[in-house]
Amino acid sequence: MEKYIYNEKNGLWYELQGDYYLPCLTLPEEETQPVGLWGQRHGQYLKEHRKVTYTTLKVEGKLNRYLADIDKQAEEMYHRLIKEMAEKQGVTEQLKAEKPMEWVGLMNNIQACAREIVNREVIFV
Numbered sequence: 001m002e003k004y005i006y007n008e009k010n011g012l013w014y015e016l017q018g019d020y021y022l023p024c025l026t027l028p029e030e031e032t033q034p035v036g037l038w039g040q041r042h043g044q045y046l047k048e049h050r051k052v053t054y055t056t057l058k059v060e061g062k063l064n065r066y067l068a069d070i071d072k073q074a075e076e077m078y079h080r081l082i083k084e085m086a087e088k089q090g091v092t093e094q095l096k097a098e099k100p101m102e103w104v105g106l107m108n109n110i111q112a113c114a115r116e117i118v119n120r121e122v123i124f125v
Contacts, residue, residue, distance in 0.1 A: 012025075031061075033068035034068065035068050036071040038071045038118070040067070042124075085114065089106060091103060091106045091110065
């Protein structure tokens with residue numbers, strides 16, 4: 001028996017594995033982009049709670065690009081929310097210079113709120 005055979009009907013090569021011919025399949029090459037913390041969190045969420053979506057993106061070779069895009073969106077939203085909340089609450093550079101401990105407390109609260117919003121709106125959906 002030949003090690004490899006070609007099936008003209010479906011255009012696939014088959015490899016002899018024991019007594020059976022199995023198709024020679026490979027996943028498409030996935031374009032690699034850096035994925036930050038937000039993208040990693042969303043990827044973990046998909047893997048645990050949205051398994052079909054995760055598997056589909058992985059098989060199609062689109063998972064990395066998708067997670068990099070989610071990471072970028074979440075990061076931009078996070079920084080925009082911090083800026084807007086700080087302006088609304090009057091957290092300024094002047095406050096930072098005059099009352100640094102109060103400024104730190106307010107900024108920590110703002111960052112925690114922004115993280116919660118990003119998680120709820122982008123990451124865990």
